[in-house]
Amino acid sequence: MSEPHIVVRDLSKTYRVPEREAGLLASLRGLFQRSYRDVEAVRGVTFDVAPGEMVGFIGPNGAGKTTTLKMLSGLLYPTAGEACVLGFSPWERRPDYLRQISMVMGNKSQMLWDIPPLDTFRVLGEIYHVPSAQAQRTVDELVALLEMEDLLTKPVRNLSLGERMKCELVAGLLHRPQVLFLDEPTLGLDVSMQGRLRRFLAEYNRQRDVTVILTSHYMADVVALCPRVILIHHGQLLYDGELQGLAQRLAPFKLIRVALRRPEWDPEGLPPGVDIVESENGRVTLRVGRAQAPALTAHLLNTLPVADLAVEDPPIEAVIDQVYQEGVS
């Protein structure tokens, strides 16, 4: 097996942030005396990413996802721990390293605002030493994949959010990076634009075998693109593995969907510890502890006129929501 592209060991980052109380008096006091507190944004995170892998980095707001990505892209110095990306220590920010990575952020723009995207691409091509013929070829390929021919000559400030995001992706990929950090690339986009960008990223990863770490609050992004997810919460790694395994590992319950031959049935006959999620016209969804699921399935088949029955893991959104709200036991 080839060496991992990204190796992270016990990576931590603590920010020192100013504290301010509300009110004018407190603000005036703050002019002369500041108090600070330490915020542990990332706490001892460890993982590897193999070449060509697409990994979803998920967690609630403030979990430490973006901070981790920024350390891996060399923007932030860690407080402790190590990281090695493509054989480089990211925060040394060596040109040979920076030429091989890219970071695209949904909430920040690298485009020059008052001139057409093509001009930004030209400047970036020069910065990254991309020969002009190759830059042109790459832009043509990406523009075709993203279906954005008509945007190239409009000033960036006149583009919609989705159109601008397409330009950000071209700008980020112009130098053909081997490792791509995507921080909320579909933020604020409508559903069809989200879908188009997802298809583009999947196709690009397939064609170029680029290693990708993606953070997104839209689980649909992660489900569509990332076979593997890393869940981070309060700066700590809670789960690292297949997306499907996340539900098994973190959700202590299963959903049993039953279609009855007759709509009427008696809920009183259910064993204790079973929740009815919904019941309508003979279609019943029950939530039960993972260990209880086989016994309940047998009980339902024996006592009810079952036409169809399925045992499922809960939807990934529900699992994530539960983790975000309650943490992991």
Place this chain on the structure above:
Amino acid sequence: MYHLRLVGQFARASVQNELAYRANFWISLLHSSLGLITGVLGLVVVFGQVETIRGWDLPSTLALLGVYQILAALRGLFIGPSLEALAGMDGEIWTGNFDFTLLRPVDAQFLASVRHWRPFALIDLVLGLGVLVAAVYQLATALSPLRLVAFLLTSLAAVTILYALQLAFSALTLWNPGFLFTWVLDGLFNMARYPVGLYPGWLRIVLTWLVPVGIMTTVPAQALTGTLPPGTLAGSLGAALVLLLAASALFRFGLRRYASASS
């Protein structure tokens, strides 16, 4: 060569950006002309009353004004726009847009210093050169090649000092992103409009040794008029080098504190 090509690309993109707002050309022309006219007029009024002030006559003070105007033009052309984009509440350090400078495979200090150009500042440069030429014509003695070389070298030191001060004040933003340190520099730079010898003793020390804006204009003007005290040429070149190294070190050290608008 690569760095020169990059500067060319940034300048070209900035020209395109600026030309999107054509009215700014006329406003810049008006602003620069008014600034210069009031400056020259002030000198003419003062020197209508007296021959010299602490050894400075009209041609030499005019030469100093020309140097000031040229330095202000260079500051407005690229040093200011590039480095001031880092500072303030909507500055790149506060908003985190500085990320895109740090992500590039180019020296961060170089990139931070040459990204933005304001081509309309060339108006100031032309006006400043005009004032300088007018001053030279009024000098009592002809400009010798030796004095010209001394003037060019001290001017080089002046531009280096200006850049180093701007870099240092902008680097302080990495410690306190919202604070407009560059405004402090604006105030001090304005003091370079007049010969450092006109200020009270304590201020003269500050403007020569602490924040050497005085050296920036007074010394080149002295070189041009042939009144440069011995050792000053070497001293100003040395001061420029020390300041440049210190400001670069401060900037690089500050980068470790960059929080990229997180938390």
